[in-house]
Amino acid sequence: MDKSDIELLQENIHFKETKxxxxxxxxxxxxxxxxxxxxxxxxxxxxxxxxxxxHLIDLYNDPNxxxxxxxxxxxxxxNNxxxxxxxxxxxxxxxHTKLIDHADFENLKYLQKQRHLCAHPILSDGLQLYKPNKEIVRALIRNTLESVLSKPPFYTDKIIPTILEDLSETQNILTIRDQIKRYLEDRYLNRLPLDFELKLYRSLMMIVKKIV
Incomplete structure (x- = not known):
């Protein structure tokens, strides 16, 4: 993965603090x-x-x-x-949530193990600190961006109510069709995995059929 790919994923990080x-x-x-x-x-x-x-608490009042x-x-x-x-x-x-799946969790567990190796000297190695190579660190960055940081911070099965509520709150700002299109793509559509994007379109089609 080259730098431009990392930067592309980095642009999809939702929270300004995380960025x-x-x-x-x-x-x-x-x-x-x-x-x-x-x-x-x-x-x-x-x-x-x-x-x-x-965010889930603020958005959905999520008890989990x-x-x-x-x-x-x-x-x-x-124990602080x-x-x-x-x-x-x-x-x-x-x-208890749908923010990560088992594959994401395993990637993050591996990151934590690498973190421990980097942060703590190993007695059996003469108190040497482990130093990962460039390729390992680049892979960790890529996997972390894909597993968590660049994913949308909302439940994809509740995306339609989320989008509708969002558009309702921004209707006075987003007054031009191209603005709405760009906003939806940047905030939602470009962040969704393909299977969830297809699920979203199917749900929208069902809504349209009911209206028509």
């Missing part, structure tokens, strides 16, 4: 600080997952998302020096 954090990942990667890039990338993933859960965040907060209150909750939050998200 800002991800810039640090790319800066460290570009100067060859691969160990730092991996450690930072994992931190960005965890922050983005938390933002997505809060609220329960996950409360559970993680309770874990942090019990432990980072075990970071993987736990991904496990909870996999079990």
């Amino acid at each position: 800002l954090y991800f810039q640090e990942v790319m800066m460290t990667y570009q100067i060859g600080a691969y160990r730092s890039a991996v450690v930072t990338l994992w931190a960005v993933v965890v922050c983005d997952i938390i933002l997505r859960l809060q 998302a609220a329960q996950i965040l409360q559970k993680i907060k309770d874990e942090q209150d019990k 020096k432990s980072s075990a909750w970071e993987l736990q939050i991904l496990e909870e998200v996999l079990k």
Whole structure:
């Protein structure tokens, strides 16, 4: 995957906070600080997952998302020096939401293992820090963007009500057809996997048939 592909995926990062954090990942990667890039990338993933859960609460008043965040907060209150909750939050998200699937989870687990290798010296190796090569870090960045960061932060099976509500709120701003088209493509359609895009079109066709 070349730089332009990474930049293309990077443009689809939804949250401005995540985009800002991800810039640090790319800066460290570009100067060859691969160990730092991996450690930072994992931190960005965890922050983005938390933002997505809060987004689900704000958008859908999602009880599962609220329960996950409360559970993680309770874990942090019990032991604020432990980072075990970071993987736990991904496990909870996999079990109780549709934000990631099993393949995404395995990719993120591998990233976490690489993060630990980069952050902690290994006694058996003479207290040497592991240093990943450029190809490994580039693959981790690509997989992370595809698995989480560039995905839409909403449930695709609820996308039609989301789009309609969004358009209702922006109707005074989006007054030209081309503006609406570009807005929908940038915010929703370009971020959807093909199977969900087809599902969306089928749902829209059913709505149109009922109206007609």
